[in-house]
Amino acid sequence: MSSPSLLASLDPRYPVSFLITLILVLGEARYGVLGGYDRLVTALGVCTATELALSRWQRGHVANLASAYITGISLALLIKPRAGLLWPFALGGFIAIASKYVLQYRGRHLWNPSNFAISLLVLAAPASVAVLSHQWGNDLATNAVIWSFGLLIASRVGMLHVTLTYVGCFVVLAALRSLVVGGPLLADIAPLTGPMYQLFIFFMITDPKTTVSTVRGRMIVAAAVAAAEAAIRLAGDFHIASLSPLYPAPPIVALAIIGPLAKAIDLRRERVSVISADGARAASS
Amino acid sequence: MKIISAVHPDKCVTCVADAAGDMVHAVISPPRSWRRGAVALSFLAAIALVVALDRRVDRAGGDAAVPGFHFTDLAAQVGISFVHHGPTLDPKLDNIAPLVGALGASVTVTDVNRDGWPDLYLTNSRFGFPNALYVNRGDGTFVNVASAAGVADVNRPGEGVSMGAVWGDYDNDGLEDLLIYKWGYLQLFKNLGDLHFKDVTEAAGLRRWMNSNSAVWIDYDRDGLLDLYVTGYFRSDIDLWHLKTTRIMENSFEFATNGGENRLFHNVGGGRFEDVTDRMGVGSTRWTLAVAAADFNGDGWPDLFLANDYGPEELYLNDHGRRFVLSRAGLESDSKSGMSATVGDVLNRGRLDAFVTNISERGYLFQGNNLRLNFLPELGRFQQGAQGVIVDAGWAWGAQLGDLDNDGRNELFIVNGYVSGDRSRSYWYAMSKIAGANGNVFEDARTWPAIGTASLSGYERSRVLVNRGLAGWSDVAAAAGVTDEYDGRAVALADLFNRGVLDVVVANQNQPALVYKNTVRPGNHWIAFQLVGTRSNRCAIGAEVTVAAGGTRQLRVVDGGSGFASQNDRRLHFGLGQSARVDSAVIRWPSGTVQTLARPAADQLHVITEPAR
Numbered sequence: 001m002s003s004p005s006l007l008a009s010l011d012p013r014y015p016v017s018f019l020i021t022l023i024l025v026l027g028e029a030r031y032g033v034l035g036g037y038d039r040l041v042t043a044l045g046v047c048t049a050t051e052l053a054l055s056r057w058q059r060g061h062v063a064n065l066a067s068a069y070i071t072g073i074s075l076a077l078l079i080k081p082r083a084g085l086l087w088p089f090a091l092g093g094f095i096a097i098a099s100k101y102v103l104q105y106r107g108r109h110l111w112n113p114s115n116f117a118i119s120l121l122v123l124a125a126p127a128s129v130a131v132l133s134h135q136w137g138n139d140l141a142t143n144a145v146i147w148s149f150g151l152l153i154a155s156r157v158g159m160l161h162v163t164l165t166y167v168g169c170f171v172v173l174a175a176l177r178s179l180v181v182g183g184p185l186l187a188d189i190a191p192l193t194g195p196m197y198q199l200f201i202f203f204m205i206t207d208p209k210t211t212v213s214t215v216r217g218r219m220i221v222a223a224a225v226a227a228a229e230a231a232i233r234l235a236g237d238f239h240i241a242s243l244s245p246l247y248p249a250p251p252i253v254a255l256a257i258i259g260p261l262a263k264a265i266d267l268r269r270e271r272v273s274v275i276s277a278d279g280a281r282a283a284s285s
Numbered sequence: 286m287k288i289i290s291a292v293h294p295d296k297c298v299t300c301v302a303d304a305a306g307d308m309v310h311a312v313i314s315p316p317r318s319w320r321r322g323a324v325a326l327s328f329l330a331a332i333a334l335v336v337a338l339d340r341r342v343d344r345a346g347g348d349a350a351v352p353g354f355h356f357t358d359l360a361a362q363v364g365i366s367f368v369h370h371g372p373t374l375d376p377k378l379d380n381i382a383p384l385v386g387a388l389g390a391s392v393t394v395t396d397v398n399r400d401g402w403p404d405l406y407l408t409n410s411r412f413g414f415p416n417a418l419y420v421n422r423g424d425g426t427f428v429n430v431a432s433a434a435g436v437a438d439v440n441r442p443g444e445g446v447s448m449g450a451v452w453g454d455y456d457n458d459g460l461e462d463l464l465i466y467k468w469g470y471l472q473l474f475k476n477l478g479d480l481h482f483k484d485v486t487e488a489a490g491l492r493r494w495m496n497s498n499s500a501v502w503i504d505y506d507r508d509g510l511l512d513l514y515v516t517g518y519f520r521s522d523i524d525l526w527h528l529k530t531t532r533i534m535e536n537s538f539e540f541a542t543n544g545g546e547n548r549l550f551h552n553v554g555g556g557r558f559e560d561v562t563d564r565m566g567v568g569s570t571r572w573t574l575a576v577a578a579a580d581f582n583g584d585g586w587p588d589l590f591l592a593n594d595y596g597p598e599e600l601y602l603n604d605h606g607r608r609f610v611l612s613r614a615g616l617e618s619d620s621k622s623g624m625s626a627t628v629g630d631v632l633n634r635g636r637l638d639a640f641v642t643n644i645s646e647r648g649y650l651f652q653g654n655n656l657r658l659n660f661l662p663e664l665g666r667f668q669q670g671a672q673g674v675i676v677d678a679g680w681a682w683g684a685q686l687g688d689l690d691n692d693g694r695n696e697l698f699i700v701n702g703y704v705s706g707d708r709s710r711s712y713w714y715a716m717s718k719i720a721g722a723n724g725n726v727f728e729d730a731r732t733w734p735a736i737g738t739a740s741l742s743g744y745e746r747s748r749v750l751v752n753r754g755l756a757g758w759s760d761v762a763a764a765a766g767v768t769d770e771y772d773g774r775a776v777a778l779a780d781l782f783n784r785g786v787l788d789v790v791v792a793n794q795n796q797p798a799l800v801y802k803n804t805v806r807p808g809n810h811w812i813a814f815q816l817v818g819t820r821s822n823r824c825a826i827g828a829e830v831t832v833a834a835g836g837t838r839q840l841r842v843v844d845g846g847s848g849f850a851s852q853n854d855r856r857l858h859f860g861l862g863q864s865a866r867v868d869s870a871v872i873r874w875p876s877g878t879v880q881t882l883a884r885p886a887a888d889q890l891h892v893i894t895e896p897a898r
Contacts, residue, residue: 031539032618058320083653083676087338091331098328120332125339126648139537140723186732187719194721236714239739247714248648
């Protein structure tokens, strides 16, 4: 069996776990991205402990911990709180995993756990928490490695269309924003090359558990997220003060708004089609 | 007997059966809906806790307690009406001109006319706008004599504009000379006495174009002649008024190395300097904004501590004056935006620690200031000691450590704020767009979004942090009368009125300078030292004094430039608290001579001349 087919046959969470581990190791070794191993230990520890406890307590069995692992590392990489604060990692980890058990619709969770936790922390705790902005040396080589592995893995887990749709829409909308605002085009496209976007594109928007069920639907959702983000960014460009809490992390907040709505609609449509199919079968019998 | 669990959608049923497997009875655990409710409740509680903890962080730091000192801005009353004007640069930089040109306000203290009263030098940074030399009349007022002294008209097209200055007696004639560092040509002025200066830059071999934001006098080889370390910010091939390219910005927000090269100039005597940068291994190109010189590892040789923008701090340890070695001292991976480097014995351990300011902005960035506690002798590294209010002061610039209430512990005075423009428009969002980008993108100034009239961390208040020892720091700025929201850059401490208390002078960007006269609650004692070198450099830069009193020991060093674009009073001031008796004062001169003063009298200034041996 060739390794690509092995990759394709794996639970998508494992190659994704590999990719985020690669980013963690590369980023920490080269740039010290974590800002302290206590942050990683706290985030990972709380995420896995919460997953273990809640799955056992609520479902009667221990869940696969890959999701908790990915979430823990995502939080450790993306949350940049004030120095000395560990509670954002602890509470963020708990909230992320607990959101899977609490915020459900028709038995499925709606938010990507780290997306929910980071959005909440950014919006509810702006005096304590910032999101990753400039990190990893603004370095082309690091970017290239992460993008290469990211695209390969997104392709193998069947989510490349989501990544490409989002990136394509982002670029087009950035060009439009640049025209509207009159700023340099490169500045509006530039965020794509940053680490926050790498994590967003490869770990959040492509999360198989919280994406909708069809390829077309996923592409529409990715485009909608890009559109919502563009709206937030336009508001930022025009200094609309009332929306300023959204400006530090536009893609993450946009996904937190659009993602669960899309998932809920998708689940509802799924149920309607199942009922219709059952009805048709009953009628024919 | 065995236990069997059975699955049910809403209940957890535990069945107890006998050995044959026949069920004896069943235990029904709390229903799943109850469990879901408990999880939901804890989920909501966690969210509520996030909000509560964030509010606590937001409110933390303000100390309602009345501090033992109070500041009053008396700039106008004492005759200091200086207003800084920032540089106007090449129109190619117009989109971000307020950002790039947001530097240049500086203040330094010296006794320029040797009358025993500290004088002030303030820089301007626009062509045609003069620098000011405020001479202390000794009657509580100052007079600007810069023009007559020949140190005013230094901001001229083709020559560059001032970014700061440092005073040092490079020729050991007993008169403080002046080095002005610029975005442009360095200028060295020899003090001729009688408040007259002569530009000796060319003869000294220092006519170099450097886009510099700091410099320090240091006798690195302990030959008794002051050498000069000048840092580079923008590359030295860049003329900011005649740009050949707009690719002049940093190529990384974290690990940029495309800044101007720092330069070490060795004083060879006869009023001449030679560039020994390469030989001594100190040519960092890390966008250095501040430099402090002191003997951090206690080997008797002064080291260099650099606060670098867009990168980690650097410690260059002096190897017996033969060369400097970039040390792995726990600084190398902690990349931030170092703005200011000030040195002091923060916890009265007899060690020189370093405080470095950085950037914090709600929601966007929490770099945090660094308090580098010196554990070099034991651990070979600094330990981060910044906690609580000391960590996040805003977009922090200059800072100084000094005992503001004479209680025997160093306070911290930090000035903040970058660009105060339109209060309703913030540039933070626009900057966040490019901050995460690839370095090639934002290295070009043209790719930066236009700032227009927006603010960037504007209108930030200064911090006055009282040192509670191991209990941490308290911000008493408001209670101490420091409420201005100017864009502070440089801060210098001096006993301006010879009263035995440290006053504070602040240079603000594009705004008036402030002179905060300090009123200290009576009861605490003090002692001060003015050192005169003989075998060491005349102004004793690099000399350390350790005062033992009231069961504690305090260490101070004579600085040749400290903080950001500033230099403190050359006289070393120690608060003594309630103790009116000093057990001893030990002076370690740069020459290596150690001099012990037994029971020097408190509440007075001691002028000490270096002994022959």
